Amino acid sequence: MKVVNNKTKSIDGLGIMKGRKAYTDDYAEKDSLIVKVLRSPHPFARIVSIDDSVARNLEGIEMVLTHKDFKRIPFTRAGQGYPEPSPHDKFVLDEYVRYIGDEVLAVVGINETVVEKALGLIKVEYEVLEPVLDFENAKDNEILIHPEEEIHEMFDIGFKPKRNIAASYGMEIGDVKKTLESCDYVIKETFYTQAQAHVMLEPHTVNARMDYQNRIIIYSATQTPFHVRRIISQGLEIPLSKIRVIKPRVGGGFGGKQAIHGEMLVAYVTYKTGKSAKMIYTRKEVFESSYSRHPMRLEMTLGADKNGVLKAINCEALSDTGAYGEHALTVFMVTGSKVLPLYNKVEAVRFVGDIVYTNHTPAGAFRGYGAIQGNFALESAVDILCQKMNVNPIDFRKKNMMKEKETSPIFEIMGEGTAGTAMIMESCKLDECVDKGMDLIGWKEKYPRVETKDKIKSVGMAIAMQGSGIPYIDMGSATIKLNDDGFYNLMVGATEIGQGSDTVLTQIAAEELMTEVEKVVIYSSDTDLTPFDVGAYASSTTYVSGNAVLKAAKELKNQMIIEAARILSIDVERVNFDGKEFWDEESDKMISLVDLSNQITYSHEQKQLQVTSSYVGHKSPPPFMAGFVEIEIDKETFEIDILHYVSVVDCGTTINPMLAKGQVDGAIVQGLGMAHFEDVKYAKNGKLITNDLLNYKIPTRLDIKKLTTVFVDSYEESGPFGAKSVGEIGIDTPPAALANAVFNALGVRITSLPITSEKIFREIRR
């Protein structure tokens, strides 16, 4: 392969570094109206009255929007397959506010100053209600967070708002209770994970204008432009054909932009007034008023026999979706479906639980999407079990974990929101990942700990899997067009959000067309101009959208060969093509691609060669990895220093090895953030205290000492040039690997995230 799996620079790195106009706000109209939201100071309240008489009459104020301005159409902000597996439980604005930061009303004016002033002049009278802040007491609480009658599910997701349940799920294979009774060793432990924040550096940003055809053109920093178009159409009853959504360069997403945020209000203002409008979330709004990762409680029971065979896994989980149910069911299902199959030799496995409403900031999609929570619990529990059995945790994993050509019945039972798809692991080099990782971290010399006078060094590890798109649901498509002078346009619905998909998809097209990346000009994510794609989520872009690009490139190549055969007056079978020239071995007839493209554009039998292809996965081949961490703990302060993180990854072929490494490195550090740095704190009234970057500490460059990220040789037959996904897998292992390393150092088991010195101190004192 010439372009794929070779060092190819990002196609857009230079222009981005030079600060060229690229991101959503760079395209806002100069005279855009500013839209700002008055946010609830109460975790739960009914709006009794709004006095905006002074604000409304301020010079420069265009309008004040309250719930009375909107028809009551429930929708979900979640950008997912349609019909969505998330409950339709949100209104553009509502009479009730359900968390501190929820939308009370919106003020629209000609500049920030006047809008801020108006916000200060509005008097809102609230009937303050008792909130539900403890997710463990939310189910069947007498306080109902969503009593309204109009809200509904799109299909059965276990939606029971009268019990504060956004969704619920349960599955059992075999008989877990019986199998556990027959086990020689059983351990049970309860784990807690926190509401991690995405902290993409570009805040949620949107702007809109009406064009000369009287259509609304929306620029949005989104991961899902086509879903945004659909949700806006539903919520505001604007015909889909009147809406164009353009996603320019996006400054990071990590799942945080897999939903609409300011889009609905801005679209309404522009559609109603005919004037351009824009909205940029403050960092505080990003923290308080978008959504976070779902906090969970996971009760994990494992049972094994005396031969070291894992026989049963029982996982009972509870997830806190906050005030609204975005991604509630699907994140929860991934906690089971992309974690539990790691140990596929079990006789029985059970995964059950509810996703409950509380009066906290909502939870939603976030890289890992439930898998990081489940992985922390399962991979911690495996080490606890090994400790009890007095067996080596690596030997135990190697004996019990998934191997190539094997499967798990869970794949068929659990999908995302619906049943799943059976599949065999055609590519799974997990054993090699573990072996290589042990070497790279120096496991044999360092396990479990090495003590000096003041410090203890230790190692810990975990294994993980993810998926590659959602089979039979996620669709990606690509259009490729041949131009005169022999270069190509590649139009994809796939959504570049900084992960490098524009580069990777260009490489796939260039490889198949046997040309260089400079000859393929990509344009992505514009609902008018590019074919449909679900967007950037579920680790689907390389695998699903990449397969669509590959199909389109193959078909275009066929069409070019047919044209060459016609021009050279030979049979199609006799045409050779090397990316630059078409020729016939026997007759020495030849035409260059440049000449052919010029001829069909300008002179003979003119036509536009263009192909659109789509791809829907028939399975979701998991990438696998083994993660190893080496830490040093101060014996007095229990301060944890993360010295080295080793990631050995099987993601099939790396289409772009450098960008793939960047995905894993970045995900490891984000995972370490969840594992160690990112503490989420609330005040007693439910107010998020950690609502800015000074109080919410993400890892800085001083915190990261050494990352070693390598890929094992692996080839996934169903993927484009053998590729699987790599966007999410990196985030899963750090919490459990760190918890296991802390145990190996001190014999103390931390079961809640983040793992901090204070928690260690408390455990040791006990």
Place this chain on the structure above:
Amino acid sequence: MKIDLTINKQKRTFLVEPNEYLLDVLRRYDYHSVRRGCDNTSCGVCTVLLDGKPVPSCSVLAIRCENRDITTVEGIEKEAEKLAHYFGELGADQCGYCNPSMALTVYALKRENKNAGDEDIKSYLVGNLCRCTGYVAQHEAIKRYLGDES
């Protein structure tokens, strides 16, 4: 009110409000490379050079820049190209929202301390957060850039 200043070596007059921050003024005057990431100087995205020193433009009042010298990434184009080259070579490009501010900050570091070691680089850039890359590829790229005498 009117203020005179030098931006990217050009003298310009800006019309500003007394309480307006430099970041908002620059964006209003189409310096798109200067972007907002937070509200309280904690992310580094809005960095510009003020008299050669990196400052967060989200927290500098525009009127305080009267008669002073501002550099945005458009003013150090050749240096940005060099850094982009090393970013590309090492796969340090991701969302890029912070890249122009990175270019300005490492350019300032290079002028202050050509022989900056690993810890010097990390300390100097600690206020420039990145959520995408995990920092490692960026760090290597910055080292190569600092060593580039061309």
